[in-house]
Amino acid sequence: MLTLKFSGTFQCRLSTDTDPPDEARGVSGYAQALAGEPSMDRIIRFQPPIVERAYCPSVGVSVRRVFVNGNADDTSTLLGARVDLLGDPKFEGRNGLIAEDGDEPIVPFKLEIMAPDGTRLARGHAESYEFWRPEDQHPFQALRASGVNLSPGEIAEETGVWDLSAVWADRARRLRVDLAVATDDDVRARIERRLRGLEQVGPLGPLRFYGARMLYFVELGGTPEWSGLDTAIRRSPVPERAWRVEMWLGGWDADAFQGFVKGYLHVPLVPDAEVVTGVSVASNATKLRPELANL
């Protein structure tokens, strides 16, 4: 079994209730694109490019540790590999229509690991997505979060942020310094709007989401893709067996539109050094929500 532990910061610029899920600018929800920023698009981005805001963390998810059959491989070329979700994945909650807050499935779900030396693994949950099987209680049942729990300590230890309100206060302080010297009225308007968002620190404000983790456990049964593993770990995956992803997303920073993700990818390996050739598949480009085509 190949197990890759990954973590990092992601961005998702999504509107929030009571705005519609396809609201581009933000009006009645707390999430708002500042005037002149690109519209919100709900896409979960593990890697740049992102829409950056001043004094916010950079984004990037990467492999932190590599285990082969339970043994740590601290020299693997997969260490530091970039981790990405492909196909413009989104939290498909749609204000409760598909799932309530915290339960949202990530659709589509295709994970890619790409190392600097070209070693690559990628696999999706499925080749096509069945919206709502008769035997399932919920739409996209297999892709829903398996639960939400409050884990402020775990999140703080991973992110290094033990008090997001203090981080926001510091950001606000720095923005006020910028505001004091800004002469362009449009720049001033954007800073002022952002400051108003950073002032929402009450118990019903978006800070309350920071300590929550959404838990996911997803089977990857789509066509497996890999290359370079013969060099990286001298083994290859068992093509017919599903891969598994366990991960949590949490530490939501509504000002930055960012959160933290930590997880593991488990890939069953053939027991000996025999190398199986990886499968090449077509582009991951998707049309607007093809996963819902079978409604």
Added chain:
Amino acid sequence: MIESRDELIAALNEAAELEHGLLVQYIFAALSLKRDVGDGVSARSAELARGWAGQMMKIARDEMAHLGNVCNMLTAIGGATRFGRPNFPQPGGRYYPFDFTLERFSSKTLVRFMRFEQPRGEHLPEAAQTADGPRVGPPEYDYVGELYQAIATGFSTIDEKELFIGPRFAQDADDWSNPGRFRLFLVKDRASAIVAIDAIVAEGEGAPGHREGSHFATFRKIHEEYRAAGEPDVVHPVVSNPRTRSLEDAPIGGTIITDEFTLRVARLFNDVYAVSLWLLTQYYSYSGESAAQRAELQLLARSAMGCGVRPLAEVLTTLPVGADAEFAGSTAGAPFEILRYPSIPNYVPNRWVLLDESLRAAAAEARALSDDATPAVVADRLRFLAENLRIMSARVLRVAAQGVH
């Protein structure tokens, strides 16, 4: 003076229509505001406009809660919920003591909204459109607060033991996923009715000497900010009272949409709006649906409004109203027409069947329109709407299968 159940029901029906009409006018004006730079809108103006729109949408949400509270009062005394209202426009004095008209955001519109929420004794910044004749009563009132005062008097006058005959479990005290921001009261006796009424009036008018945070004060503040900013051009050029056809109950006024594509979108809007009124009617007219079915009705009503009515209303603010010279540069806006009085089948299982048929028909039309739509952002929103309507249909079929308890 309200002295009988019948008179109290009539006054509450008036209040229900009034709240419904107010919230629709607020939404129409709020959604007429642009939200991003471009078209000559600076970042400063866009942020101001977004802030005003957000505050007006919040007030509209409060009015939805008021409507829910009025439904609870009606249920409590044996009445029926009411989600109908006259179409727009209505001149002051015909149904209500002030003009009811769908108009875009402007100084004049804001003053009109202040008039709706005006406490007796408070002055308006400039002359508002006022009633052109006495309202045909009863109930007779010049201010919304007066109507609620009359209702409160009715609750206080009529024998409490005889008045409260409705089932409490048929009422709605949920926060509709807006904890702390959407307040519905269980009305079980005279005292709880008065609490609900006082809350409605306080949100609208505030209290003497303490108007801050009330709807009246919020509209006044927006008006002051708009004037102070030099009344920037941040408004889509939507026409007043867009409509898809002539209307019997609103024969004078209105702008008939003639652009073929816009007309289809406007008709779709009316269909989705009708679905949302259906869902609210069924939700508030409890007839033995299971708890799960009621929860589903609430979710579907929320979705129909938030994922259907609002996106379509926004799209319509960008679509041309017609090719005639008089409409040059003008856009449509949402018609909010009620072409059939909201009613639902008596037999509960049939409700799900008809609801599903309406949703699937609307989904098919949204999908067809998306194929013809330009620009891409309009096509994307219509396609997304089609998906959401199909999801709602799937949910209806699921919940219908759960049966009636």
